[in-house]
Amino acid sequence: MKRILPVIVLSQFFCTSLWFAGNAVMGDIAKQLQLEPSYLAYLTSAVQLGFITGTLVFAILGIADRFSPVRVFFTCALIAAAVNALACLPGTDAAIILMLRFTIGFFLAGIYPVGMKIASDHYPQGLGKALGFLVGALVLGTALPHLLKNLMATLPWRYVILSTSILAVLGGCTMILLVPDGPERKQGVALNPAAFLQSFRNRQFRAAAFGYFGHMWELYAFWAFVPMMLTAYNNRFSNAVLNVPLLSFLIIGMGALACAASGIISKYLGVKKVATIALTISCTCCLVSPLFLFTGSTWILISFLLIWAIAVIADSPLFSTLVAQNAYQQSRGTALTIVNCFGFAVTIVSIQLISALRTAENARYIYMLLAIGPVWGLMALITGRNTHQG
Numbered sequence: 001m002k003r004i005l006p007v008i009v010l011s012q013f014f015c016t017s018l019w020f021a022g023n024a025v026m027g028d029i030a031k032q033l034q035l036e037p038s039y040l041a042y043l044t045s046a047v048q049l050g051f052i053t054g055t056l057v058f059a060i061l062g063i064a065d066r067f068s069p070v071r072v073f074f075t076c077a078l079i080a081a082a083v084n085a086l087a088c089l090p091g092t093d094a095a096i097i098l099m100l101r102f103t104i105g106f107f108l109a110g111i112y113p114v115g116m117k118i119a120s121d122h123y124p125q126g127l128g129k130a131l132g133f134l135v136g137a138l139v140l141g142t143a144l145p146h147l148l149k150n151l152m153a154t155l156p157w158r159y160v161i162l163s164t165s166i167l168a169v170l171g172g173c174t175m176i177l178l179v180p181d182g183p184e185r186k187q188g189v190a191l192n193p194a195a196f197l198q199s200f201r202n203r204q205f206r207a208a209a210f211g212y213f214g215h216m217w218e219l220y221a222f223w224a225f226v227p228m229m230l231t232a233y234n235n236r237f238s239n240a241v242l243n244v245p246l247l248s249f250l251i252i253g254m255g256a257l258a259c260a261a262s263g264i265i266s267k268y269l270g271v272k273k274v275a276t277i278a279l280t281i282s283c284t285c286c287l288v289s290p291l292f293l294f295t296g297s298t299w300i301l302i303s304f305l306l307i308w309a310i311a312v313i314a315d316s317p318l319f320s321t322l323v324a325q326n327a328y329q330q331s332r333g334t335a336l337t338i339v340n341c342f343g344f345a346v347t348i349v350s351i352q353l354i355s356a357l358r359t360a361e362n363a364r365y366i367y368m369l370l371a372i373g374p375v376w377g378l379m380a381l382i383t384g385r386n387t388h389q390g
Contacts, residue, residue, distance in 0.1 A: 004122050005130055007178045009137040012115045014171030015077045016141030018084050019047060019108060021164040022101050023224065024145030024245065025157035032157075033094050041355030044224045045348045046098045050105025051112075052348070055341030058109050059334050064117045068181050073118065076110025077172025081165040083107070088158040112138060113337040118175075120324045120332060121182025127324060128271050131317035132263015136256035139313055142223060143253035150245040208322035209339045210380035211275065213346050215315055217373025218282060220347035221354055222312050225367070226251055226305065229293060232363050233301060236294055251305045255313035262314040266321070275318040276381050281311035283374030289367045315377075346373070 022029070022043050030039055058064060063072055083103045086092075092100075115134060123130040144167075148160045200206055230244045258278075266274045285308040292304040320336065327335035350370065358366045 004179055005119065005133060007174060008115060008119055008122075009133050011073070011077075011171040011175040011179070012111070012134055013137035013141045013144075014167040014174070015073075015080070015111045015115075016108070016138045017144045017164040017167050018080055018104050019138075019142050020044075020223070021084060021145045021161055022047070022087075022097065023227070024149040024248075025160050028157035029094075029097065035094055038355055039094065040224070040228070041351055042098060043101055044220070044351055046101040047105035047108070048220065048344050048348045048351070050102035051108050051344045052105075052341050053102075054106035054109025055113060055337045055344070057106075058113075059338040059341060062334050063110070064114050064337055065332070065334050069114050069117045069121070070175055070179055070181055072110050073114050074172045074176035076107040076114070077168050077175070080104050080107035080111065081168035081172070084168065085162060085165040087161050109337065109340070113340045116320055116324070116336050117332065118179065118182060120336075123182075126267065128266040128318060128321040129263040131320050131324075132259045132261070132266070135313070135317040135320065136259035136263075139255040139259060140253050143249045143251075143256075146227075146245045146249035146252065150243065150249065153245070202326055202328075205323065205326040205335070207380050207383060208319060208326055209342070211279075211377040212316075212319035212323060212339060213343050214373040214375070214377025214380060215279060215319055216343035216346045217350045217376065218286065218370040219312055219316065219373075220344075221350040221370055222308065222367075223252055224351055225354060226309075228358075229305070229367075232360075233294065233298075237296075240298060242298065247302065251302075251309045254306050254309045258310040258314040259317050263317050263321075266318055271318045271321050272381060275315040275322070276378065278311050278314035278318075279374045279377050279381070282308065282315075283371050283378065285311060286368055286371035286374065290364045293367070294364050 023040065026040050026043060029035065080103075083100055087097055087100050116131060119130045119134050120127055145160055145164055148163050149157075152159045152163075200209070227244050227248045230242050230247055234240045234242050234244070262274050262278060285304070289304075289308075292301060295301050295304075323339050324332055324336060350373065354366055354369065357369075
């Protein structure tokens with residue numbers, strides 16, 4: 001039915017607002033708890049580590065294939081929303097917040113990849129377009145807390161956290177009430193702890209997966225440090241008055257349109273070709289970033305970051321499409337989950353590396369290191385020339 005995809009997209013959008021909820025209010029939390037700026041990297045990595053742990057557990061147990069993915073999505077959305085709201089309780093300290101963010105990441109493993117599984121069960125044809133809208137929802141959901149922060153600037157940071165929890169509950173309920181399991185869903189076989197590695201025997205699957213890993217090296221580090229890029233610009237130029245929360249939302253959120261567009265364009269040019277173009281552009285942005293991050297013109301800076309934001313995410317639904325198309329049908333949900341697991345493990349390395357090496361002196365050049373990922377991804381695409389074009 002035509003309403004299925006919009007409902008999946010809306011549910012994904014609401015639920016993934018939990019992802020960067022902590023990042024959006026990090027400044028307020030750091031001020032209240034007297035934390036170092038490096039806490040941002042730990043906060044982001046805690047969610048990523050939780051997601052990695054969750055995807056690994058979900059993959060080994062075959063959760064998305066052995067059970068109704070819609071019910072899995074609903075259950076994880078409610079639990080993640082409740083855990084997120086716990087950060088608003090009195091007496092919450094830095095360690096507790098990290099633990100809560102880790103737990104939220106764990107249950108996001110039952111939301112993001114499971115949402116892709118649900119979409120693939122409903123839309124085996126035109127999957128690139130469907131996942132383009134779905135990943136676009138993830139991007140917009142990731143950016144949403146920054147907009148909420150801007151709208152609630154005069155209110156305590158807890159209002160942003162509670163708002164994202166409410167949205168996640170709405171997303172989970174919308175999914176369970178309006179979306180059935182897809183007609184292409186195949187009941188998974190009995191529990192087999194080694195099944196999640198089965199698809200890696202396929203050369204085309206490996207090429208798509210390694211391309212995705214290279215893309216992920218850059219993506220979340222870019223998202224995590226966009227507010228710091230803008231803040232560094234304000235600090236460098238005394239007359240700069242960039243609205244960091246609003247611009248962070250607009251820059252990250254622009255990727256939602258890029259995902260939808262890349263999914264549509266891929267129907268005409270081919271999934272792999274469009275992914276290669278996007279990855280090449282984002283790689284170029286990494287390498288030329290020193291020329292633009294401290295330019296004297298705010299318009300040039302913002303334009304550059306918008307272009308980078310579009311390119312850095314446009315290939316994400318395309319890699320997910322290639323992974324889904326080249327996975328074994330009975331274990332497609334598990335394959336998507338384990339690829340997400342490995343991909344997000346890569347994000348922790350890049351985020352922590354940038355955080356550890358970044359100083360006021362090298363802030364202009366440090367993001368060139370993000371080019372490592374796109375180069376790796378492009379090499380994977382080149383070596384996997386016969387990957388399904390879908």
